[in-house]
Amino acid sequence: MTDKSQHLKDSVSLVNSYHKAAISVDCVIFGFEDEKLKILLIRSDLEQFKGKWSLLGDAIKENEELDNAANRVLLERTGMNDVYLEQFEAFSNPNRHPGGRVITLAYCSLLNIQHHELEITDNELHWHSVKSLKDKDLAFDHKMIIEKCFKWLQKRIQEHPLGFNLLPERFSLRTLQSLYEAILNIELDRRNFRKKFFSMDYLTDTGEYETDVKHRPGKLYAFNFEKYEKNKRKWTGIDF
CATH class of the missing domain: 1.10.10.10 (Winged helix-like DNA-binding domain superfamily/Winged helix DNA-binding domain)
Structure with missing residues (x-):
């Protein structure tokens, strides 16, 4: 019979042999106001992207599940804790983050802007017209992430009554x-x-x-x- 400690040693050695990559979450929050589809963006807090807008995101903490991380980010950055977030897609381009390998999970949500008051806690936080993004240089690969989420939304809104979440x-x-x-x-x-x-x-x-x-x-x-x-x-x- 193989010693259990040997199994543990082997599994730890195996995991330690893997290439290390950080994991983060990014929240793509859509809203509708003044007959415009909008998205919630925040000023990047990285010096390399100083002045640029980005999605609301952060690295997951040790022993933190992805869904919990997404809800934590939204609460810490906006003060909102009653927003439904749907895991959308993973983005894993090795060069997407200037600091090294970071895989991010995008979470998408649709909300009524009038029903969710923003509490700006640590940075500039504003709603932006989705159409205006074509003239903005966003941090990381966030413009591409938003574009993919937007295409998903265009498809989903014709298959399900999701749009009513954006209306009063x-x-x-x-x-x-x-x-x-x-x-x-x-x-x-x-x-x-x-x-x-x-x-x-x-x-x-x-x-x-x-x-x-x-x-x-x-x-x-x-x-x-x-x-x-x-x-x-x-x-x-x-x-x-």
């Missing part, structure tokens, strides 16, 4: 269409758009109207999440 509880059809146009980066036909959504029968007329708007006040609707949960297998997606 009551919204106009004008605002709903503006959201889809901002994410899909296309102009949609007003009549066809409304026809598609009404045909799915998930919008509830609240009997209320917009206030303090320059245009003619529109009706306010709510998305029936309870009905969707019961019938989500019937959600066939939205093809524009």
Whole structure:
């Protein structure tokens, strides 16, 4: 019988023979405001990227799970602790970090900006229009990470009603269409758009109207999440 201590010694030796790489998490937080899709960025605290914007990220701590690390980063950098984060993809280019080999796990989230107050704790923290990023030089490979997350969002929003997480509880059809146009980066036909959504029968007329708007006040609707949960297998997606 092989000695158990020998097994332990062999496994430790094996792990010690592996190439060492740091692991980090980066949070890609999308929001919708003023009919614009936005993303939350912070000033990089590395001297090499001084003045540049970056995603909210940090290396994981010893004995810390990835999901816990992502939630910790969001809490430490924004003060928010009630945000759903979905693990999106790993980025492992050996040259993505100037300090050495760092593999990062990107976490994506969609939130209503009005419902989540930012508490700036250690650096500049601002919402930026996704469209404005093409003119910004971001730190690390964060522009590429955002672009991949954005493409994921464009696909997912047509397959699932994720976009409603970005809207207030009551919204106009004008605002709903503006959201889809901002994410899909296309102009949609007003009549066809409304026809598609009404045909799915998930919008509830609240009997209320917009206030303090320059245009003619529109009706306010709510998305029936309870009905969707019961019938989500019937959600066939939205093809524009």
